[in-house]
Each structure stands twice: as structure tokens, then as C-alpha cells.
Amino acid sequence: MNETLKYWRLSDDPFFIAKAPWFFPGKPQNQLTATLTSKVGDLNRCVIVESQRLCGMTTLFTQLRQSRGFGPIAVQTLYSTAHGRSDLRSTLMQFEISLEKPTIVELQRWIQASSQTGIHTVWIADGVDESTIVMLNQLLPCEGLTAVVGVNSKDLSRVRHAMNSRKEVLTLRSFDIEDTTAFIQRSLERVGGSNQIVSREAIDRIHKRSEGRVGWVASITTEALNHAAIELRNQVTASVVDRIADESFRDVIPMARCA
Secondary structure, eight states, X not given: OHHHHHHHTOSSOSSOOSSSOOOXXXXXXXXXXXXXXXXXXXXXXXXXXXXXXXXXXXXXXXXXXXXXXXXXXXXXXXXXXXXXXXXXXXXXXXXXXXXXXXXXXXXHHHHHHHHHTTEEEEEEEESOOHHXXXXXXXXXXXXXXXXXXXEEGGGHHHHHHHTTOOSOEEEOOOOOHHXXXXXXXXXXXXXXXXXXXXXXXXXXXXXXXXXXXXXXXXXXXXXXXXXXXXXXXXXXXXXXXXXXXXXXXXXXXXXXXXX
């Protein structure tokens, strides 16, 4: 990748930047954030957000995790993932609560005490395992808590059943062509690249092949930049995108098989 960056005169990887991560708020992210802000402001107990893979839910939830307010509501956030520790002790540690024998009752008391001081607790769960579901079911009757639960579309039915939730389900949708275009161009510009590196026709092909899912947009564009650099091209073209989609992504991305 270093040779590719040099070829296109980029200061860093435009999409997978470890040193300076950034957040691109497309229309789906903005719409969902506005709706979540309203739900939290109305003190909803549980909001489920479903999304297909690689539509940017983890990135969005990470951004929300850093928030100290949802509209006029001051909040403190808990954050968990389906792959991380979600036991009671690690949950209490996020609040810097140290108890010899942590209990759900103590956590409930903490949440309620915070609520009485005007601070609402938001638990952002980026995926849920069985232990997280059990804890949330025990905590959700507690005043002062809103759970924002993100699930993959294929797991939605299972999670709703396990949480006995009949609440409205929000959806984080994929990018439209305008968002895909803006995401690619701004990603390149922020690392010193020209927004003309990837042609308009190539962006159209990336959007179609990726289904507008931001993770796939980034992966396909990265591979297209690599291939175009190796071939000493002055621009990523639609033919380059089609070739790498056929060669590298046809078994991963359903739409990558569509020419």
C-alpha cells in the first residue's frame, strides 16, 4: 500500500486511517442520529437498530459513544460489543464503580442516582450476545436508562424475541450514489489527493458493485487504487473497478458478480 500512496501522492491510507480516524456522516447516518436523539430525548427504554453488514454501524456507534448529549439530554454512555466482555463487573468498571460483589441492583441504583442529577444513561450495544441480552432485560425496567441495540439484519428476529421487544426498529441504510461519491472524494481529499483520481464512471461502478455499503465501498476503492497504480494509470476507471470486483470480490460481495 505504501507504493500506492506514493504513486497517488497521498499522505495516508484514505479509508483505513489508524492515526487519524474520521467519521463520514452520510444521509443514513444523519437521519438515524436525528431519530435516535429524539428517542433518547423522549426517554425510550429500548431502541433496536438493524443494518446489513458493513453499512457503517460500528463507526456510527463509536461516534455516538463519544457524545455527551443527545439533544438537550445530558448522557453518560456504556458501550459493548458482541465480541467483547459484557459481564456485570466489566460494565461497572466503565462507570469506574468498584464493588466486591457487583450486582444488577447496584447498577440499577447507580443509573437511578445519575438520573436524579439530570444525567441519562445510554447503553450502546454494537451487537449482543446472550449475556448482554440477559443484563439488558434485567436493567430495562430501570428509569434513567435507554438501550440502543445494534443488530445485523439476519439476527433481528432472534434478538427481538430474546428481548421481548415490540418496539419500533430503526434501520441504518446503505449509501445512495451521492453519499458514495462524497465519501470517496472526501476520503481522498483529506489525505491530499485529488477528487479526480477516481472517475465518475468508476464511482458509479463502485457504488453498484458494493451495494452502497460503506465497508465494501472502501475495500473496492482501495483495491482499484492499487491496481491502477501498478498499471501506471492516471485515473481509476470503470474497467479497473469491474476487473478487480470480478477477480477479488465475486465470492464476498453478491453484487460484485454483476457486470
